[in-house]
Amino acid sequence: MTPEDIARTSADKMWQLDAVSAAQGMELLSIGPGVATMSMRVRADMLNAHRICHGGHIFTLADSAFAYACNSYGVSTVAQHCSIAFLAPAQPDDVLVAHAREVHIAGRSGVYDVSVATQRGEAIAEFRGLSRSIPRSPIGGAP
Numbered sequence: 001m002t003p004e005d006i007a008r009t010s011a012d013k014m015w016q017l018d019a020v021s022a023a024q025g026m027e028l029l030s031i032g033p034g035v036a037t038m039s040m041r042v043r044a045d046m047l048n049a050h051r052i053c054h055g056g057h058i059f060t061l062a063d064s065a066f067a068y069a070c071n072s073y074g075v076s077t078v079a080q081h082c083s084i085a086f087l088a089p090a091q092p093d094d095v096l097v098a099h100a101r102e103v104h105i106a107g108r109s110g111v112y113d114v115s116v117a118t119q120r121g122e123a124i125a126e127f128r129g130l131s132r133s134i135p136r137s138p139i140g141g142a143p
């Protein structure tokens with residue numbers, strides 16, 4: 001199998017089990033070794049009291065893109081630390097696009113950056129995730 005085939009197979013297995021991303025209305029737009037792009041439309045039930053997208057939904061989108069990118073090698077990998085900087089508010093009906101990319105990987109640990117923007121290219125958030133692979137555990141297996 002090519003690295004691209006492994007990434008697609010891993011993503012397909014994850015998507016079958018990923019109730020959170022599906023419930024948020026996310027779509028996996030692209031997947032490759034160490035990279036993933038996902039989108040999500042901001043719905044009315046995602047708005048906070050300021051009538052903008054709640055930061056938790058933006059974080060969840062970024063975290064999901066991070067998860068698909070760091071699991072793209074066919075090895076179960078989890079988050080060990082994540083942080084996010086919110087740059088601008090997301091408005092109702094915005095389509096948010098999260099681009100995740102591997103920055104560095106060594107042994108069982110990885111560093112990934114995720115940029116979240118609107119469909120118009122307006123920067124919404126920057127997310128950094130640190131990953132840790134789980135030895136001898138296939139995607140979808142118990143840790």
